[in-house]
Amino acid sequence: MAEESRIEQLSAAIRYHRELYYNHSAPEISDADFDKLWDELKSLDPDNSVLHEVGPEPLPGTVKVEHIFPMRSLDKGTTDEDIIHFVTQSTFGGKRFLAQPKLDGSALSLEYVAGNLHRAATRGSGERGEDVTLNAKLVANVPLRLNIPADCHVRGEVVMPLSVFEQKYRDVSPNPRNLCSGALRQKHGDGKADATDLVFCAYDVKFVNEAPTATNDSELLSWLQKAGIEPAPWTVFESDRPQLEMIEHTKEWSIKRDDFEFEIDGLVFKLDNLQQRENLGMTAHHPRWALAWKFPPEEATSVLLSVDWQTGRTGNVTPVARIAPQSVGGVTVENTTLHNPGEVSRLGVKIGDKILIVRRGDVIPKIEQSLGRAKQEDLVGRYHADGTPFAHELPKQQEIKIPQICPSCDFDLVVEGAFLKCYNMLCEARTSRSILYWCRALEMDGIGEKLVDQLLDAGMISSISGLYELTQGQLTSLERMGEKSAQNVLSELARTKQMTLGKFIHALGLPGIGPELASLFANHVKTLDGMFGWLHSAHAELGDEEYGPELDGNGKPHKT
Template identity: 35%
Template sequence: MIAAIPEFPALETLSPETAATELAWLAGEMARHDSLYYAEAEPEISDADYDALKARNAAVEARFPELVREDSPSRKIGAPVSTQFAEVRHGVPMLSLDNAFDDGDVQDFVARIRRFLNLPADESVAFVAEPKIDGLSASLLYVDGVLKVGATRGDGRTGEDVTENLKTLGESQIPLRLHGSGWPARVEVRGEVYAPNDDFAAFNAAAEAEGRRTYANPRNFAAGSLRQKDPRITAGRPLRFFAYAWGEPVEGFSDTQHGALEKLAEWGFSTNPRSERVEDAEGLIEVYRGLETDRAGLGYDIDGVVYKVDRLDWQQRLGFIARSPRWAIAHKFPAQQATTVLEGIDIQVGRTGSLTPVARLAPVTVGGVVVRNATLHNEDEIARKDVRIGDTVVLQRAGDVIPQIVSVVGDKRPADALPYVFPTYCPVCGSEAVRPEGEVRRRCTGGLICNAQLVERLKHFVSRRAFDIEGLGEKQLIAFHERGWIHEPADIFRLARDAEKLDALRAEDGYGETSVRNLIAGIDARRTIALERLIFGLGIRDIGDQTSLLLAREFGSWTAFHAAGLDAAQGIPSTDWTRLAEAHAVSPRVLATLAAANVAEADPWPEAPLDQKIALAFPGLAAPARRALADLAPDWPGLRRLAEIARNEGPSETLGRIAGIAGVGPVAARAVAEFFHEDHNKTVVEALVAELEAIIDAERPQADSPVSGKTVVFTGSLERFTRDEAKARAESLGAKVSGSVSKKTDYVVAGPGAGSKLADAQKHGVAVLTEDEWLALIAG
């Protein structure tokens, strides 16, 4: 979250003209933030800042009701639906909630309910208070007890079909068939998909170590994981689900909210154990205080407490105001903040050369966690906040996870504090640090001559999922590099044949004949390497181990992949093309349609609206694609220009082929092209390949093995093979390896110490195999 909201003028100073201008800006700005939050899972502002924009819009509209716009944020829910998934129309809209920020707001909420229902003074109002999970809302449609459709909230009325992704959460989270009895023939269960904090932290740590994408907070992680095109990726993510509401049937299946939650639990859903039935404002505030105190120990993120009137007949009477129910409200927690002193700014150089500023702070506790460092994101953020060394700063855990500096306490600034000057040279190697057009971070141009990048790249090269060279870890790499022995991957293999260096090593403490012999054996064992490991080991930006496997299977051999990389490097698309391809998620098929189109110079339909012209010019193009083109092209000449860009400035055919591989996409394809576009990378690769004895062609998944098309779960402490080996072998035989057990699981392979997954297999009647039985099965 790196953006900030402006300071608004006092309401009483607004004229109708300035109010109209401000409302127009608020509508556009909040629509943009809605899209970033809901569709892209990459918010630029905090929830508190978004709430401030929402409150400002409401205040201006209240002062000038005649100026309320058709596209006003007060009339909208969520964000437009992504074009990546099929649309799902919700039977009942998934509405948003109004917010309360203090005890007075809660008391006003209860008082409004009492007035609306005309209750006598001695009659209490019961509520259900439940933690407000900071995740991604989802809706599950069951017909005759069977899960038929799972969807995101989307814009509140239309969501995205992510049924297959939701099924991967497992039977304990989202039952494929409802348990028990008494459920309606058609019922739409709603809840929140979230990621437990420990699991999220473990995923990020592993992803960072392997050079894959990391996420800013559990909410973004949950949203990004659920909205994967490949459900197998979602299946590997630690997601959970709390059920808390329903859409259809409108009349409900209980007399009370609390009773409905009990029904959902009986049907097989997890409901939040901290949900409570309480009475009146005092009871609500007591629950809020308790959750505010305990939130750090819950194990998952919450950003407030939701209050709902318990009696469903009263909910029906109270009804709705605009896009929010009268009978519910969200009591938001304040951001967890603290004040400390900025003692310094350190520049970290990453494996890809990116320069990241990190604030060095006087230690301070924020939300139960001691914070000594905080991200400053990039040089623009430092300049925007005017952060200076010696400043007293307000610190906040963004999303309650990533520490960040919110603001500077101006009246405590030291007299000698100077504006921070961001370095234009790498602090490690002294090479120029450039900022490519369109990027927010500077990057060191030193590449493999930069020690910061070099050691990190070599660590990646020898890591477990890459070359996995036994006996060569970070300690040895640093030592050998400091001696001048290793500067590039090929040097590792040269070392194993350098008698002089090996003799010097034998003479040192900590080494001996056995250690040196083992090191040589570990290096020589990797002179024969699988293609996917070689690709991953190159450390290409945005290419993780799974993408490496997809590339290896697509091209089959090193010769084919290398040739494709070199050819793609010759056709790196222009900046205009890149913007076109990335804007509004325009798909490769739409771009190909544009490139092939013959858009006349003169507009053949001058009187028709643009969307109709697009429909006539590109018959058969789906409505989402037409809307994307209409957003990009303001008029007919603009549409013609887009066609020219697609035809003349697009990527090479090879680059398009790489981008079209399922699970790879344009970002990774361009990363491959840019890697092979650099001469020093080509030189490093050629030297490495010259040291290898064989590169094993990728093994395409078998379609006729005994486990082809089967779903397998490995659990327990496997003794005959590692978990990675088991997964790789199973996938090569055409099996799908899952992380959870459900009724659709075909086999569970259990080693010693198997726990809950073994119990789930027995519950669902899934075949359980020992390691020896599994090996016998796949051998047949």
């Protein structure tokens, strides 16, 4: 009875979360957590009907489209063993396979009649989708007319270039995928994203009448290119043991996925030979000749325990989230940034919430969204990075309080758009991080955060210039600083007494001035005197309103 009850719970949960994902673009759990529900149900009841459903029916009130060629899901895999099983067992030792990146967007079917775009529909349940023709016509590279007058259904994924997402929509949505779905299904052009910012990448084509002569699927992808539709990039493997090349392909894409222009969450492997596909056939849920291999999850859930506010070198006061330890992409995360008060407001996250955290490549993990109130069980079974067990009581749910004064110097903070700033030029936190930035930019060995804080606490320095007045005696008076270590520090400081103007400007850590811009500016002004002259001219030309007034030591404008 307990097992039957669990099966019912899992079935209901999968349908519920699938409805939120496909019809509302508002998932409450991560893909990894959904896959756990799916795998558990599959282990308890492999023939459960929920496992054979592609997605939910379209929402009531939308125009339904019957798919002449059903849009099936694919069998899933996440390990090398899954690839080996697919090649040797599912396809009975196939020799030639095609691979494409598994694009993370919104599935779309384009129906062409005599080469003219007749209708576009979402995947929906796989049997019926939603008519989104008007919005699909706005997608940048969807042709209204093919170069070949064919009757066909082109299947693919609508995605948003990551460059567009970062430039226009980062503050609107946690990820491009939700924007793709919303832009296709909006009724009055009032959605969060513009359909003209989307791109269509094809992966399949079905022909209503006679298909072009082709032995392999890769030939049909080439046909799509000639017809004027761009397929997702593909690679063909052919050997006696193609699984070895396919496994190597997953490793290559695991590295280069972060440089790809669209978000992807894995690779799709398919038998390339069309007749072999026909012979293998389909299950009720998926074709036997294809496998969707997903990257190891780089998103997971945790609990927001508290929020600290830290002042940076430019005066920005940033909220730092303390979370229950969670491994994401092979890294155990216990702290992550919430960026600024604007991001806190956008996320609507509270202390005590269950949260979704995401790590893309080597990027610092970030909180993607709140999943609602956490439970004590969400804190169970966690370990710190050193392997010691984590123990913590579930905090009371409460709003994140935005500070009014600097957490370092008690100076009144100023709200600037989404940011919170401390303008006290003597703020110890700003000074510490500015000095540390200087040392790191000049690649000084042996001068890290701990030493900089020791020097500030001892009153030995109060600015970058103070570093160059340090003596051997001062350094050796510090805890755990021997003669040799002190001499190494002085040697590094002596080495950086001469540098190029570009490196000097970069090391100052001015907002928005990275090494490349610093180098360009240095080439323009030539010398330090030239830089001061340029700044004086810019101030005179723009005035205080655009240039900004000079500040005194307290961060306030000089009185004139």
